[in-house]
Amino acid sequence: MNPESKNLDDYLISDAIVDWKTPHVRQTALELTRSIPDEVDKARCLYEWVRDTIPHTNDAGLEIVTCTASEVLHHGTGICFSKSHLLAAFLRAVNIPAGFCYQVLRFNPPVNNELVLHGLNGIYLSSLGKWIQVDARGNTRGINAQFSIVNEQLAFPMEDSAGEFIYDTLFAAPVSNVVSKLKKYDSRRELWLDLPKAFENKNA
Template identity: 40%
Template sequence: MQLIPQSPDIHAYLAADEAVDHDHPLVRETADALWGATGDAYSYAEAAFEFVRDTIPHSADSGDPRVSWRASDVLRTRNGVCYAKSHALAALLRARGIPVGLCYQLLADDDGSNPAVHGLIALRLPGAPDWARLDARGNKPGVDARFALDAERLAFPVRPELGEVDYPELHAAPHPAVLAALRGAADRQELWRNLPTGIGKFPVG
């Protein structure tokens, strides 16, 4: 799909903020270790994606009740939902100068009920003609997300007939509704009850 950057300034997609805190020592340390095992932007991006996808369990799969939302906390606790894991992957990629935006989908149950916003990322690698979306949510039976730049291999293909939506906006920072849900939840059960059920555009912060 064609993504619409929220900001015309590519540097907005390299910035550190409260959630994508790639200036944190743990994020830098992790990025340095991954870079040392790869050495170029393309192989580093794939390694960072697989690291977040495979070594940080999605808390709904693991049963972990904790709610993390800062990238550094996700790396420290090895725990997070889709939003938090997206923040972690964005931080690792931005730490090595790779522009990353945050993207969202509206997903639902198989009967169209219980709509909720799902988080993923898009990156822009050197020389690439466009942004490419990646979903590091974590694989499980029925979910097989992969690192792919030419054809998307996301965790969840959108089903428009059920009211699901691919939001085209490419956000430089986490959406306020997402951050509010994460920061306001005492545990994952409370977060699940208060997941955003849609997002709109918001001004550059």
């Protein structure tokens, strides 16, 4: 991972999407970690809560499209991008820098080898002096993403031969084309026909 900013404060910002200063978001993050003094354990707790407690909208058979962290928490659901927004907000609320990573995958099930984006998070653990990458999408249908400070374990393995990869850049804010797609549609079925696509620059 290559952070787009060397300033960790950029990965702690509360904005319109990662709105961790919203009282409900901030209070939930603080309550979940109140009895946990260790930074790594706090990050693990928040990651596992978002992964396991907030169902992926498609898995749950829901039609609502959420985008901001507060929307995801309020409605209790989100797709991968939206869940990454909530996880980043939770982490930032307890002063753990968090950013956004994007993986390019074949649409599942494959449609004309179409490639779409998948959203996940980078977390900076100051006690370890390093970034780790995690995927809070949700473990269903054989998916087994885990929090690990040693061996990265994401939701989806990549097939280089199919053109799948993860962008090297660790973004401080969700990318605009993801946000615009989430804001554009009122139903997941409509969004599924127009999911965010790969960027032009693989190293973006």
